[in-house]
Structures are given as structure tokens and as C-alpha cells.
Amino acid sequence: GENVEQHPSTLSVQEGDSAVIKCTYSDSASNYFPWYKQELGKRPQLIIDIRSNVGEKKDQRIAVTLNKTAKHFSLHITETQPEDSAVYFCAASIGGDSWGKLQFGAGTQVVVTP
């Protein structure tokens, strides 16, 4: 079935350093790839997304890259700050006409230490 794998499961970085989270997917029909940030007990918050016709997208300190051939996409956070500490989930749309059904990765716990 459809599968999204996410690595690493935990990531500890010093404030000011960069963080990179990688995901792979299996459904070749996937065409939408969002990233969510979730703080403990709170809702997943959409932070950036990318569609299959784009290779890279950037929003301030956050960037996402997509390699459709290799079926992997990555989240890059530069100049990390303590408030970036959270669980980050990647996701991929399932099926080309699936009305946005998402398969999530298992999540990455990011800890930014001052």
C-alpha cells in the first residue's frame, strides 16, 4: 500500500544550526507534499508545501525540495531557534484523484538547544 517514510525520528541541533528532515514515498501518483509542525497537544500546523511540478520552494528560514524521480522530498530549516522545537510531519497525497487524502510520515522530534 501507500507508504511515507521519514528520517530521522529525532533530531537535536544547536541554536543557529540547520536541520534537515527527509521523506520518501511510494505512490507514483502523489502530487502534493505538505509539511506540518505539531507542538505537544496542539494541532498540526501547515508550514510549507510543494507540488509535483516544482522542484524547490522557500519561505524565509524554511525550504522544501522535491525529487519526483527518486520519490523523495526534504525539509530544510536554517538558523534554527528554540521555538522551532516540535514534531515535524511530512505527508504525501495518495492517488491523483484522491481529493487530498494524505499519508503522513511517522514524524521527527526536533529539539533546538540554546
Place this chain on the structure above:
Amino acid sequence: AAGVIQSPRHLIKEKRETATLKCYPIPRHDTVYWYQQGPGQDPQFLISFYEKMQSDKGSIPDRFSAQQFSDYHSELNMSSLELGDSALYFCASSSSGISYEQYFGPGTRLTVT
């Protein structure tokens, strides 16, 4: 800006009871999604509705049912509750005109005792 509203925020039920969770999407959003998230796990897709019709189905137990009403709000009905149903239940909404961008509500924490 208006966000997705969910009620109740917390719910405690006993085994074999029923529960109804409500979701009010962002204004002008026509698609609603329901997710279940266990502790330390990723959100699992349950079911979605577009223009009041079921559009996709995921790992939703037969004991659960859902619908979307004419005002686009949605309700998730859960019967014969089991201890394993304890989880955070999120509703998300999107606009078919801006396809796929899903915005999550604050969630309903369901505890089954």
C-alpha cells in the same frame, strides 16, 4: 482569520458508549477530513467529504460513521466505544479551489474508560 472549530474539546466516555464529534470548517471551505492521532503517532486518515458526499475513506472502523451537512459542518459518530479509541481526533478543512491545503482544527481529545 477564522479557523476550523471542533467541539467538544475534551470528551470522556465509558466502554460501549457512543460519542459524537463536531467540526465546523473554515468559511468557504467545502472539503472536510477526519484524522485520528494516538499518542506519539502520526495522524491517521479516517474519512473525508466534499460537497456533502463522502470523497475518500481510510482506516475508519465500521463502528464509526460520519456525514457532512448542508452548512458544510461535519459530525463523526462513534459507537460501541473501545479503550483503543482513546485518541486525539482532528478535523481539517480545505477548499477545492485551492486544492489539498488542509488546515487542522484544535482537535477533540477522547478518553474511553
